[in-house]
Amino acid sequence: MDERKLVWTAPGTAGDLNDLPRDVRAVLEIAEIPADPLGDPRLDEVRVLIPPLVRNQADDEYDIKTLVSAASRLDLIQALTAGVDWIVDLVPAEITLCSVRGAYDDLVAELLLAGILAVYKEIPHHANAQAQGRWEPRLVRVLGGSRVLFVGYGSIAERLERYLVPFGVDVRRIARRPREGVDGISELSVLLPGADIVIVLTPLTAQTHGLVDEEFLTLMKPGALLVNGARGLVADTAALVAAAERGKVRAFLDVTDPEPLPDGHPLWSAPGVFITPHIGSMVPENRSRAFAVVRDNLIRWARGEALRNVVNGDY
Template identity: 50%
Template sequence: MTVVAWLADDEAGREAYGVVTGGNGRSAIGAIPGVVLVDEPTPEVQFAAPAWGVEIDPAQMPALEVVQLRSAGVDWIVDKIPASITLCSARGTRDAAMAEWTVAALLADVKRVRPFAEAQAARRWERLDISDLRGLRVLLLGHGSIGRETERLLAPFGCDVRGVARRPRDGVAGLDELGALLPWADAVVNLLPLTAATRGMVDAERLRSMRDGALYVSAGRGATTDTYALLAELQSGRLRAVLDVVDPEPLPADHPLWCAPGVLLSPHVAGDTPGGDRAAWVLVGEQLGRFARGEPLRNVVAEGY
């Protein structure tokens, strides 16, 4: 079986992760027999791996059977892919990067990174109280593969970690228990994907349920949080936040979240590390091989996940 595939990315990125350019604009990935690549979304394409934000028009690719993402989240594209085409996520490839960012966010807060940086910028030798991760009560909102890896990385620090998922299982609470767990946590880490059910889930009521002085960390999707409800809590000084995702994105230059007290922001980069990118490309190659051999694909998206 010959598979025609389109990988939307710059040539340097493709070469870095095992895609070798051939003649006449065609390429081969790894050593997968019968797989050829085209540089544009042509009508014969059967397998597409778009970059983040790249539009897929099935009408341009009537032979398209599979769309393989290199992102764990699918919210930006899932509604644009008809049911006749199999959509696969890159779940699992960004776990380590996301978990490391989350641990860094918690450390940055307890070690007072922002206030120390502000004191340095003002050339003030100012002693501030810092704290420990040991004993910190951390609630992971979303306990899929990223949540599990985050919990594993936090274990050596001695944190008390609890997880919440849409379905309860051993050691993990269901979403119906979230209201009771929010007041318990010193830090709430939002790792939720964006679906119809999770949009705006962290609203004013749930934020008010968090204990005074708690930290809110968000690395899933910005629209799962009510931005202005969070902004009100930050401006009151009751909560602090470390945010890799916000709503809207990109954050407008005049948005009040930029200068809110007690917040650290990064521009949706937590999972975009060399290791995460490499793992995503490896998955693309594995999925291409599976498709060419007629084997079941991994990470097939169902119910928006």
């Protein structure tokens, strides 16, 4: 019988993989990443690595890059996140990297829809007035008829579009690579000025870092709503604060730069900006959603089948 293939998973998560099918359990050995992985005698046997979702670098005796380099037989890294900007540059070309894309689509889409409606219906203003015991009505806006531009069009954007369409919005889409129904990034400057709502859902890459800059914001329609559900670093925070302060744009942000956003940061008090603290996937079943994708990929890998959510080099 061939030796079982060793899978190291994040501490405290081996139990999330205890229901693998019998044929897969016969092929894979699931173990949690040891306290001193670089000194562990089985490091050279590791074939699959499932790194922790959140890492406290101050307490680590190693980092991901060192561990990946030292695990000489490593074939697959399965991230527990949908976005892999934090690890993609650390993975050599010969090792496959997969995400849990799709695990949180409905959660993030629901939050972004709620944020859009909250801004359109002036909920932050009225919540603040209620907290002060004041009756301060303010005009609100109607979502129907709004022109929505998606900048980045993956699975979350697809789900959010399905939620928005019944409101009677007009949707345009932009992505890095054009395809049927989706324009290329070269059309950004043409489409931005006509959009009432600009929803940014791009992955964080060298190309999208700082994409929402002063020029981007200047091109936006006066009073338009910017929604960032991607990564904080996709937007230039100083430029966004300046645009909000002069009334150029409004914004709903579930991500910021820096993050966490420090007390007293000017973004907190920028007019027309509504912020939630990166809660798009913060639900009790967060972990089970991620491990449903991980479990499926481990089964596929053990059986020699095509993997889901393989991250290409141009992520």
